[in-house]
Amino acid sequence: MQSTMNDLPLSIAQILRYGSTVHADAEVITWTDSGPRHRTYGEVGRRAAQLAHALRDLGVTGDQRVATFMWNNAEHLETYLTVPAMGAVLHTLNIRLFPEQIVYVANHAEDRVIIVDPTLIPLLAPVLPEIKTVEHVVVTGDSTAGLEVPDGVGLHTYEGLLAGRPETFEWPDVDERSGAAMCYTSGTTGDPKGVVYSHRSIYLHSMQLCSSSGPNLRQGDLALAIVPQFHAMSWGLPYAAFMIGASLLMPDRFLQPEPIATMITALRPNFGAAVPTIWQGLNQYLAARPTDISSLREVLVGGAAVPPALMQSFENDHGVTILHAWGMTETSPLGSVARPPAAAEGDERWRYRYTQGRFPVQVEARLVDDAGTILPNDGAAVGEVEVRGPWVTSSYYGVDAADKFSDDWLRTGDVGSITPDGYLVLSDRTKDVIKSGGEWISSVDLENAVMGHPDVLEAAVIAIPDEKWDERPLVAVVLRDGSTATMADLRDFLSDKFAKWQLPENWTLIPEVPKTSVGKFDKKRLRAEFREGAFDVTHL
Numbered sequence: 001m002q003s004t005m006n007d008l009p010l011s012i013a014q015i016l017r018y019g020s021t022v023h024a025d026a027e028v029i030t031w032t033d034s035g036p037r038h039r040t041y042g043e044v045g046r047r048a049a050q051l052a053h054a055l056r057d058l059g060v061t062g063d064q065r066v067a068t069f070m071w072n073n074a075e076h077l078e079t080y081l082t083v084p085a086m087g088a089v090l091h092t093l094n095i096r097l098f099p100e101q102i103v104y105v106a107n108h109a110e111d112r113v114i115i116v117d118p119t120l121i122p123l124l125a126p127v128l129p130e131i132k133t134v135e136h137v138v139v140t141g142d143s144t145a146g147l148e149v150p151d152g153v154g155l156h157t158y159e160g161l162l163a164g165r166p167e168t169f170e171w172p173d174v175d176e177r178s179g180a181a182m183c184y185t186s187g188t189t190g191d192p193k194g195v196v197y198s199h200r201s202i203y204l205h206s207m208q209l210c211s212s213s214g215p216n217l218r219q220g221d222l223a224l225a226i227v228p229q230f231h232a233m234s235w236g237l238p239y240a241a242f243m244i245g246a247s248l249l250m251p252d253r254f255l256q257p258e259p260i261a262t263m264i265t266a267l268r269p270n271f272g273a274a275v276p277t278i279w280q281g282l283n284q285y286l287a288a289r290p291t292d293i294s295s296l297r298e299v300l301v302g303g304a305a306v307p308p309a310l311m312q313s314f315e316n317d318h319g320v321t322i323l324h325a326w327g328m329t330e331t332s333p334l335g336s337v338a339r340p341p342a343a344a345e346g347d348e349r350w351r352y353r354y355t356q357g358r359f360p361v362q363v364e365a366r367l368v369d370d371a372g373t374i375l376p377n378d379g380a381a382v383g384e385v386e387v388r389g390p391w392v393t394s395s396y397y398g399v400d401a402a403d404k405f406s407d408d409w410l411r412t413g414d415v416g417s418i419t420p421d422g423y424l425v426l427s428d429r430t431k432d433v434i435k436s437g438g439e440w441i442s443s444v445d446l447e448n449a450v451m452g453h454p455d456v457l458e459a460a461v462i463a464i465p466d467e468k469w470d471e472r473p474l475v476a477v478v479l480r481d482g483s484t485a486t487m488a489d490l491r492d493f494l495s496d497k498f499a500k501w502q503l504p505e506n507w508t509l510i511p512e513v514p515k516t517s518v519g520k521f522d523k524k525r526l527r528a529e530f531r532e533g534a535f536d537v538t539h540l
């Protein structure tokens, strides 16, 4: 039987129209060096129409790519909505990639227009001549000072392009399965790979951000979106906020703990999202300069495992709940979210919250061993996590990466178990796990435990070669200023938490754990530094 329901496409234009009228009074607030800059969603809607007219005049048609090289701010939100709504494809360039990677992804995506923030001109200008497909560069604000473009490339200011244009636009009908936006992985191994989100996938994913079993973004919230708009679409917050009528607080380039603390006290956001290192830095700052951040009801934290010590400290010292979540650029990125079952109490509740969480109904997950056998979700069997669902990619743009998929399942490269009631417990990435004497040691478990020591600021664990055991863990530790803890003290601290053979004997003190372009521990770099003999390793 055919259903009697309307078969209407899900689209970004719908989100744009709805948010800018029904939630016209909600705001995007951009932090600047002179405080907040406010813009209502009604204004965003009118300016989106102006931007669409301008981009059409620059020749943007069909599914051409419009790239952004920007911080999180009001103009980036406008671009997020406008480009897909006019049927073109938004490409968020990661400003922290190496220059040759920026060139690679921009050429690979065939970016026609690049919209750049004036403060990022020094990063874009040197690579611009290498980007062969670019026809126009647009600088946000009202000056192009400091930027020279190659011959034949148009140079415009964003405000100049918008000025005087009509404030409405005939948003075209688009196939909900067509590309709306694309994002490249940060390329920790090999060239970055592109993922293309559809109108449908973004729409459905946005609904999940507003679900009470998910992040639970709500109408009237003020969401501090620290996770960059170039990192997995700011985890979908811009679209979800526009859909549900939550306001956005965008930190622009002010990502250090001090301005973050200042904007929280000034504007009192009640929701936030960022990778663990951001909250770790803020926590350290607050320890020295107590500041009230309790306006935050919940902060969504993922992209890397959240140390339990950080979750405890946020809850106990600041009254802020960290909501642990797992995801990837390839999964839009929201996968699992660690909301405990309603009946769980006390320590049991905490144990659930430390996990990577439960998948929503739309995202299926399974565990697979090296031989390709599907393992049970019994909380004990450990295998590689594979996922599929309407907002999970089933290929990469323009490259053959068949080894990353198993039919329509995405092989995540993450290793863990799943409990019978559906909670994912990750132990590692396949490439980070330590294979010692035929057994596996979880680098993440060791890191979390070391970071539970009050004198430890950061700790990263990598595998190093060992004649007898093949691999053994090396713990690279950053101690707090003034700490007198020795490495033997730290090892003792772990002794009741791990089996004896798992206890690391190799330790090194470092000034800071290197971070990737999206702020995660860069273990690839640590491994290289170890190979180059950069560490003074203590053997206990």
Ligand code: ADP
Pocket (backbone or CB within 6 Å): 185, 186, 187, 188, 232, 301, 302, 303, 304, 305, 306, 324, 325, 326, 327, 328, 329, 330, 356, 412, 413, 414, 426, 428, 429, 518, 520
């Ligand atoms: P990249 O792969 O370039 O770092 P992503 O942000 O897409 O960029 O990274 C996805 C990966 O991040 C996951 O495959 C997983 O290894 C890791 N990750 C994300 N969330 C968590 C989490 N909550 N716990 C542990 N690892 C996580």
